[in-house]
Amino acid sequence: MSTNPANHSTPVNTAAGKLAVGWALVGVPLAYGVYETLTRVAALFG
Amino acid sequence: MGFLDRERTIAPAGFNRWLVPPAALAVHLCIGQAYATSVYKTALVKHFGASLTEIGLIFSIAIVMLGLSAAIMGTWVDRNGPRKAMFTSAMFWTGGFLIGSLGIFTHQLWLVYLGYGVVGGIGLGIGYISPVSTLIKWFPDRPGLATGMAIMGFGGGALIASPVSTALLKAYDPNSGAQGWVASGDAVGKLFLTLAVAYLVYMLFGAFTIKVPADGWRPAGFDPATVKAAKLVTTENVSARNAVKTPQFWLVWVALFCNVTAGIGILEQAAPMIQDFFRTSDGASAVSAAVAAGFVGLLSIGNMAGRFAWSATSDITGRKRIYMLYLGVGAVLYTVLALAGSSTTILYVALAFLIISFYGGGFATVPAYLRDLFGTFQVGAIHGRLLTAWSAAGVAGPLIVNAFLDAQGKPGQLTAASYQPALLTMVALLVVGFVANLLVKPVSARFHEPRPDRERPHEPAMEA
Structure with missing residues (x-):
């Protein structure tokens, strides 16, 4: 990482982009799995 | 590579x-x-x-x-x-x-x-x-x-x-x-x-x-002294080879084994169990297969959510206390399930959901418990050795439940009462686990790895 304050925006943006991609890659399938399971759970309270 | x-x-x-x-x-x-x-x-x-x-x-x-x-x-x-x-x-x-x-x-x-x-x-x-x-x-x-x-x-x-x-x-x-x-x-x-x-x-x-x-990396603003403030948390390190020689390792092994065995008891039988608990006078179940499948889905959510929620909570309560919750409150909930679970489906579902969340929580909290007791040096290896408790519980849990149920009757004819011996056995197991967890104390200094600034306090326990 650069120590030059002028260059700070690039690494911060890169890190934020990586964070978003990384969490989306695991979060989206997990949310899908939870959603699918909850539709089955609905039968329990229907 | x-x-x-x-x-x-x-x-x-x-x-x-x-x-x-x-x-x-x-x-x-x-x-x-x-x-x-x-x-x-x-x-x-x-x-x-x-x-x-x-x-x-x-x-x-x-x-x-x-x-x-x-x-x-x-x-x-x-x-x-x-x-x-x-x-x-x-x-x-x-x-x-x-x-x-x-x-x-x-x-x-x-x-x-x-x-x-x-x-x-x-x-x-x-x-x-x-x-x-x-x-x-x-x-x-x-x-x-x-x-x-x-x-x-x-x-x-x-x-x-x-x-x-x-x-x-x-x-x-x-x-x-x-x-x-x-x-x-x-x-x-x-x-x-x-x-x-x-x-x-x-x-x-x-x-x-x-x-x-x-x-030497530390998160910004993190002071290791705040971690050490808890009685059971060490800043020392214990090797995997030495960890298995400590009573603490085997006490946590027993606690995990009991917690997992009790959870598997419900997980294995989830769908037929809820149907057996709510039979009408003519012997048919009041719970349809679709509703039973929904119940299994709810348990999966409880298992997953418990892993995150209880483990995260353990950072505030401490690991020993949260295990007291899993095992102690778990034993009480199991007892209520065995004796009064068939009174209403809402009570039954709520009890099973909580019990399964404790099951998941036990898995997720145990690496941090090991870190507290043995340090970070070989915590992965110690965790690996501890997971033999899971394998043992994977055999014991279904064995206990199936053996009791086989003695009670045939599948499709079982009722809530048929499950009582198996469930009460699980209660006894949870009590054993509770006592084991209660006995966990800080690891003796003779098992600690030597540090450059001081010699080992007692005779070396390391073999190699």
Whole structure:
């Protein structure tokens, strides 16, 4: 990482982009799995 | 393959530690498929002309191999770092699917045992422990939260694999629209191939994005002295070889074994159990198969949520106290379930949900408990050895429940009363676990690794 304050925006943006991609890659399938399971759970309270 | 070496994974300055949990989750979400095998169990029974027990053996072999490989390979994982471990796990796990699919296509069940069971099981064990010590090092201020996130993935993996596998089986089988349809072996073989490719991509994403912190790294504003303030938390280190010589390791082993055995008791029987608990006077169940399936789904959510929520809470309460909750309150809830669970479905569902959340919480909290007691030095290896408790519980739990139920009557004729002996046995087990956890004290200084600034206080306990 650069120590030059002028260059700070690039690494911060890169890190934020990586964070978003990384969490989306695991979060989206997990949310899908939870959603699918909850539709089955609905039968329990229907 | 030097690019997999630990030295190549050291994070640069300014690395965001929140990139590590997705890498860990990528592996755990994949290996969590192990809990979704029921989707194609009937298809394999039909394809091989085998019994349910023979097909169930595939899963049992995988879980036994998980425990064995985690115990045996734990030190290797700690020494070589998470990237090499995750890469190796990906090779074994996806290789297991490939060998398994070959067994299905060629009608050789032993190849499925070898592939999914043995080879895949090794991938399970290495994958399960691979990110744990890394997460603990990245989150010394919140180890329970960090390991809870990853181990939640193991519970979540089944939630993803189950609907995806069902959809793929339908897509691969031209007869999927027929009434009473059971997927063909060919469709299951293709499913295995698809899962192998998808899991390989995801697990390699995890392997190549994970990083370990540089020596001496600390989160901004973190003061290790605040961690030491808790009585049971050590700043010393104990090797895996020495950890297994301490009473603390075996007390936690017993606590985990009892907690897992009790949870499996409900998980194994979830669908038939809720139907048996609510029978009408004519012997029919008031709970339909669809509602029972919904109940199983709710337990899966409870299992996953408990892994994250209770483990994260343990950072505030302390590990020993949260285990007192799992085992002590768990015993009370189990007793109410056994004696009054059949009074209303709402009570029954709420009790089972809480009990299963404690089951998941026990798994997710235990790495942080080990970190507290033995330090970070070889916590992955110690965790690996402790997972033999899971393998043992995987055998004991169903054995206890099935033995009691077999003595009570035949499936389909059981009632709530039939479950009381099994459930009350689980209560006794939870009490044993509670006492074991209560006896956990700080590890004796004679087991601590020597530090440069002082000599070992007593006779060396290390063998090599």
